[in-house]
Amino acid sequence: MIALGAGATAYALREPDKPSVAVEAGAVDLAEAGRLVFVDEVSGKVASVPLSAPGGPRRVSSLSCKRFYTAAQQGICLADAPGPMPSATAVFVDKALGEQRRVDIAGVPNRAKLSADGRMASWTTFVTGDSYSQAGTFSTRTAIFDKETEVYSSNIEGTRVEGMKMTNDMNFWGVTFTSDDHTYYATMSAAGKTHLIRGDATEESAQALRENAECPSLSPDGKRVAFKKRVPGDGARPWREHVLDLTTMVETPLAETRGIDDQVVWLDNDTIAYGLPGEGIWAVQANGEGAPRQLVPHASSPSLVIPE
Numbered sequence: 001m002i003a004l005g006a007g008a009t010a011y012a013l014r015e016p017d018k019p020s021v022a023v024e025a026g027a028v029d030l031a032e033a034g035r036l037v038f039v040d041e042v043s044g045k046v047a048s049v050p051l052s053a054p055g056g057p058r059r060v061s062s063l064s065c066k067r068f069y070t071a072a073q074q075g076i077c078l079a080d081a082p083g084p085m086p087s088a089t090a091v092f093v094d095k096a097l098g099e100q101r102r103v104d105i106a107g108v109p110n111r112a113k114l115s116a117d118g119r120m121a122s123w124t125t126f127v128t129g130d131s132y133s134q135a136g137t138f139s140t141r142t143a144i145f146d147k148e149t150e151v152y153s154s155n156i157e158g159t160r161v162e163g164m165k166m167t168n169d170m171n172f173w174g175v176t177f178t179s180d181d182h183t184y185y186a187t188m189s190a191a192g193k194t195h196l197i198r199g200d201a202t203e204e205s206a207q208a209l210r211e212n213a214e215c216p217s218l219s220p221d222g223k224r225v226a227f228k229k230r231v232p233g234d235g236a237r238p239w240r241e242h243v244l245d246l247t248t249m250v251e252t253p254l255a256e257t258r259g260i261d262d263q264v265v266w267l268d269n270d271t272i273a274y275g276l277p278g279e280g281i282w283a284v285q286a287n288g289e290g291a292p293r294q295l296v297p298h299a300s301s302p303s304l305v306i307p308e
Contacts, residue, residue, distance in 0.1 A: 018042050021298050024057035030095040031073045033307040036273075038281060038299040039068055046077065046097065051267070051304065054281075054295040063097045066109035069265075069303045072118030074100075078109040078125075090123050092147070105154070107141050111215070111263050115177035116306075120201070121145045122175035122184070140173045142186070144201050153201070160205045161188060161197060172197075174215035174263050178222055185216040185225055196227060196244070210249070214239065215263040217272075219286070223247065226254075226264050226272050226286065237261045241274070243286050252288040265303050275300035 021042050028037065028048045040047035040060050046068050047060040065077035066088075073095040081087040081104060088109045092101040107125025114121050121144070128139040145152045156172050167190055175186045182202045188195045196213035199206035213227040223246055228239035237259025242251045254272065264274040266286070273283045273295060280297040284290065296302070 019298055022057040023060050026059040028059050028061040028063075028097060030070045030075055030093075030097070030305055031308075033305050035305045036267075036281075036296065037068065037070050037075070037303050037305060038275075038296060039065055039301040041280075041298045041300055046075075047299070048305075049296060051295075055297070058296070058299075061097050063091075063093065065091075065301070067112040067123075067301045069112045069114055069301070070305060071114040071116055071303070073305075073308065074114065074118040076112045076114055076121050076123070078112040078123050080109060086127075088123075088125050090121070090143075090145075092121070101147075103143075103145070103152075105141070105143065110140070111142075111174055112301075113175055113177065113263070115181055116179060116220075117181065119146065119148050119181050120177050120184075121147060122177070124173040124175075140171045142172045142175060144175060144184070146181075146201070153204070156186075156199075156204070158204060159188075159199055161195075162205070162207050164190065164208060167191070176216050176218045176225070176263070178218060185218055187214045187216065187227075194230070196225065210244070213242075213244070217264050217266060219243075219266050219269055221269050224286070226266070228260055228262075228264075229253075233259065241272070241284075243272075243288070254284050254286070254288055255290055256282065256284045256292045258292075262300075267304050273302045273304075275302065 035048040036051045037048045044064050046063045047058045049058045065079050067078040075093040077091040081089045086108050090103040107127040111124040124142040127141050141155050143154050171189045175184050177184045188197045195208040197206040216225045216227045225244045229242050231240045241254045241260045244251045262274045264272045281295045281299045281302045284292045
C-alpha cells in the first residue's frame with residue numbers, strides 16, 4: 001500500500017508486516033554521481049539515496065534483485081529465477097536500469113561485482129547450502145564474464161592455484177577486480193580453510209596470499225583489500241572485517257565488531273560500507289578508527305555511483 005506523506009514528492013512505502021520507509025518520486029539513475037544504490041528490503045527493488053543524506057527519502061525502481069552492483073554507469077542484478085530447482089539470473093542493465101543482457105545460472109544468488117570500468121563482471125551463487133558460516137558444508141559457483149570479448153567462465157573452479165593440489169572440495173567466491181581487467185582477488189576454500197587469492201582471469205591461474213580471508217573488496221587506489229576474517233564468537237556470523245595492506249601485508253581490524261557476512265564496498269579510500277541483516281547499510285573508517293554509523297535502514301547490497 002502506498003500512502004501519501006508530508007511533502008510534495010515523499011510518500012511512505014509499506015507492505016503488510018514490513019516497516020515503512022520514506023520514498024520520493026524520481027528515477028534510479030546510474031549516471032547520477034553521488035547516489036548510493038542498494039536493494040530496498042521493503043520492496044526488494046533497486047533504490048537509491050544521495051550519499052550526502054542517506055537516511056532521507058529513497059527513490060525506488062521496478063527492478064527486483066537479491067544483489068546489485070553499479071560501476072561506470074552500468075549495473076548487474078543477481079535475482080532469483082522461477083523453477084523447480086534453485087536458480088538465478090544475472091541481468092546486465094544500463095544507466096536507466098534497462099536490461100541489456102541476461103545470463104541464466106544455477107543456485108541461490110549471493111555475490112555480484114563489476115570492475116571499475118564496467119567491463120568485467122562476476123557473480124557467485126550457492127549450489128548447495130546457503131551459508132559461509134560452516135566451512136565445508138556448502139558449495140559455490142562463481143563466474144567471470146568479460147563484456148568486451150564475451151569470454152564467459154561459468155565456474156572458475158578450474159583455476160590453478162600455485163603450490164596447491166586441485167581437489168573436489170575447492171570453492172571460489174567473492175571476486176573483486178583490479179584496474180587491468182584481468183587480475184582479481186577472491187576467496188578460495190579447500191580442506192576446511194579459506195585463502196585470499198590473486199588470480200588472472202586470462203591465464204586461469206592464481207596465487208594464494210594468506211589464510212583466513214573471505215569476500216575481498218579492493219580499495220579504489222588498489223593498495224588495500226578489505227576482507228572478513230573468521231574469529232571466535234557468533235556462530236551464525238563468525239567474522240570480523242579487516243583491511244589488508246597489499247604492500248606490507250599488515251592487516252587492521254575495523255571498528256565494527258558485529259559479524260559481517262557481506263562483500264563490503266569502498267565508498268572512497270577511507271570509508272567502507274556493508275549490509276547487516278535487519279540493521280540496514282552501515283559505514284566504518286578503513287583505518288580501524290572511529291565508530292560504525294548507519295547509512296540506510298532497511299537496505300542491503302550497497303554500491304556508489306562514481307563520477308565519470
